[in-house]
Amino acid sequence: MKRAFVFPGQGSQTVGMGKELSDAFTVAKEVFQEVDDALGQNLTKLMTEGPIEELTLTENTQPALMATSVAVARVLEKEGGKKLADMAEFVAGHSLGEYSALTAAGSLQLADTARLLKARGLAMQKAVPVGVGAMAALLGMDIKPVEDLVAEAASTSENDEICVVANDNADGQVVLSGHKGAVERVIELAKEKGVRKAMMLPVSAPFHCPLMQPAADEMKAQLAKVTIAPPAVPLVANVTADQVSDPETIRNLLVEQVTGRVRWRESVLYMGQQEIESLVELGTGKVLSAMVRRINKAMTGSALQGPSDIEAFLNSL
Structure with a gap:
């Protein structure tokens, strides 16, 4: 079966996210610790204990969701003894999930991504005055x-x-x-x-519209500081709904993404045209996997969040 790994965006956060993974798998705990170290913040404690009001702040939500998604991807590789490219033909993510996808596919380094998303969250929050x-x-x-x-x-x-x-x-x-x-x-x-x-x-802000241009400018500056490698499998990008592997193109698309439309429906249709039969959502929630059949009835969707999901998926390979 040809499948793609997809990664959720903002809105899927919940107190307790990642705890089962961290308790069950050392490699997951290492992911959360690396993110904490990169941010100089005990984000893991906030994810585990809340409060939800603080976790829902954009600057916290974005790296938290990414960390959980990447933890699932790392556990799959470690426990399954397979590389991501052996399990998926493409990666794709919804908005900030695109950063998770690129990190899982080795295009971005985990610590760099954590810092990028912290900056992205702050920049998006500051771009437009509250209420405007x-x-x-x-x-x-x-x-x-x-x-x-x-x-x-x-x-x-x-x-x-x-x-x-x-x-x-x-x-x-x-x-x-x-x-x-x-x-x-x-x-x-x-x-x-x-x-x-x-x-x-x-x-808290009007995301993915021209009012986010100040945040796009900030992300252009932040992304210029990091190394981007070709991903292990192509990314299906939000703003083009097409596959991309070239690092500089990825860098530019991540800037465009701040003000551009998330073309998720078109992205799923594109993956279907490439003979993808299953979308597997890695991380917190089931938003993307639940939408699959509304877009392409020939495609299935599933979500991997905790140890039992991961075990069942690996047993199916």
Whole structure:
């Protein structure tokens, strides 16, 4: 079976994440310790004990989710006696999960990634004053009608406020981002068009839209400081929904990703076109694996979070 390893993004964090892994596997504990050392912070304690309010701060969430995902990948390699390239044809990650994917595939070093994500979280938080931006999810409406609504709202706006599609997650699941007023206008239009559900999201900043340009500039400077190697298997990139292995292209795409659309639905469709039959989600939660069949009914999804999941997966190889 041809499979890809995929890595979750923000929103999958939970108190207790990674604890089972750390208790069961020395290699997982080593991952968490290396991240703690790189950040000069006891992130592991925060992940294990909370409070959730502090764990949910973007600057903490991003390296925590990455550490858990990479821990699963390292355990798979150690316990299975196989390299990642022996188990997967591609890697892909949702937003910050792209950093997890690249680290698991050996393109980025773990300590570098931890520091990059700490910087990324802080930069994204600072890019837009609280209350200026917003994000919203539209459920039950596909990408083309949403793009039409965004264009309609922009054409009738009397100011320069922006609203764009931030995430094309799956059929019937699209996320908007931009100025709060502009996002609210698109939501009202969507309700008039009969959208099944439209809701503002409890986020601290409007991610993946042009308002994040200051954060993109910061990440360009931060990424220039680190070495990026060709990944063990190609990355299917968020902003292109296409495979990439060239280090400098990866570096540029990670900068673009801060302001660009997460083309997750297209990425999954692309992997299906490359004869991938299964997406295996590594880390916390089951968000990506749960969306698989909504995008491609011929593809299966599964999630590896704890020792029992990992054992079952390795036994299936």
